[in-house]
Amino acid sequence: MNGMSPDEVARMREVVAHLSEYAEHLEKGWKVETTDGEVKLVAMSPNLPHGTNARIFREQIEAQTPHVTAVNDTDMTDPVTGLEKVPDLMAFVTGDVDPQADSVDPRAVLIVVEIVSKTNPKNDLVTKLYDYPRMGVPVYVIVDPRDGTIGVHSDPKPGPDGIRYRHSVPCMFGDTFPAGQWTFDTSGLIRYR
Template sequence: MHEVVQHLSEYAEHLEKGWKVETTDGEVKLVMMSPNLPHTTNVDAFRNQIREQTPDISAVNDTDMTDPVTGLEKVPDLIAFPTEDVDPQAESVNPRAVLLVIEIVSKSNPKNDLVTKLEDYPRMGIPLYVVVDPRNGTIAVHSEPKEGPDGLRYRSSIPYAFGDVVPAGKWTFNTSGLVRYR
């Protein structure tokens, strides 16, 4: 499957708009990457706070993440990892080195962030998953991945609203400047 993803990724690079390839349980998806201004503004707000609070942590957006254990491939909106734990010349980041993933829910495909990635990220070793939903002004912090009857899932999910101060792992996010979709 990795070869199929490689081939599709090369194809996606030549398409008119930004397309990326993601996988979930044997399924390969070609995902359109066309963030709007509220989406990008929200990503920047979180990235800036990560960099201010933890200068030794890299915070990058729209970067391929490939899990050698599950074979899953994702392109998160924002990931944070210890700079020294990732090869800056690598084609993809190993999610087992990632401390935090933040996804800004898209208007066109909210299920991908709210359901699919909520199931896949704990399986990929992501300890902390923050979902920001500009459609309704909510934030959910998912943590404590644990094996259960339905497989590996986040045991803790804490809801917040835009404007709240949101603790997430080693970070505390001021969300008063987040932007909602119209």
């Protein structure tokens, strides 16, 4: 992680492991994520529009690329930065990830899709937009059911402000757009009430 020693990264991973074990026993779905030395316990409270929108993207990924696996709400841990995230949806070449692994290496991931939550939009719109390019995620799609907007972010490259996505394309619900090796039809996406 930024400026953390190997001992600090190791200690952070211990904290994450203990907190993750604790989170598994809580009543609602909770996951652990990290950002620059901070450990966050994140409530997983997807509603029907959230889940439906993730399913729409997952089905299109799997239909267009049968050799790719798309999974929801699965741990992703970066061995380079030490960052840990739980994307709403990520996809990777099926043979590139051990199906018995506890976590996916983001450098094997082809695309991440996040459905912005009603209660914590900053996590997807700011924090993950900052962290995913540093983790090596090549394409990050942000779907915002609050206002019907979509942001397609790609081409992570180092620059004076760190590793950032160098291309960002705005879209709207109802658009058909390319992202990575896929073309997504968003006519079926559902906005929040």
